[in-house]
Amino acid sequence: MINSRQKGKVGELELAKYLKEHGLTARRGQQYSGSPESPDVICEDWKNIHIEVKRVEQLNIEKALQQSTKDSGINEKPIVVHRKNREKWKVTMWLDDYIDLMK
Numbered sequence: 001m002i003n004s005r006q007k008g009k010v011g012e013l014e015l016a017k018y019l020k021e022h023g024l025t026a027r028r029g030q031q032y033s034g035s036p037e038s039p040d041v042i043c044e045d046w047k048n049i050h051i052e053v054k055r056v057e058q059l060n061i062e063k064a065l066q067q068s069t070k071d072s073g074i075n076e077k078p079i080v081v082h083r084k085n086r087e088k089w090k091v092t093m094w095l096d097d098y099i100d101l102m103k
Helices: 004-021 061-071 095-102
Strands: 026-028 041-043 049-054 077-082 090-093
Touching (some): 004 026, 004 049, 041 049, 049 061, 061 077, 077 095
Parallel strands (some): 049 077
Antiparallel strands (some): 026 041
16 A cells, blocks of 8 residues: 555656656656645746645545645745546646736
8 A cells, every 4th residue: 555645756756757748847846845835846847836746536626726825935826736547637726827827
């Protein structure tokens, strides 16, 4: 049985690899900076985005987005990138932030 910390690490590595396969520069966040507020994954191509990764079957998306918001810096837009087994990655974020990014 895999513990939640190990499963989180696996999900972060999986997302970083996925982003790299799509031509982006990405790596796990905590492995370098180490603080609890560090993004789970850092994507150099997405400036000012705080990425929270959730790789679970049952996700409380509201709680996850609140966590990303709490951990994000003042100029960062919090997002949650999540997926269940055998499903595609999804992104959840605040609509106002999405509108700002699309402008």
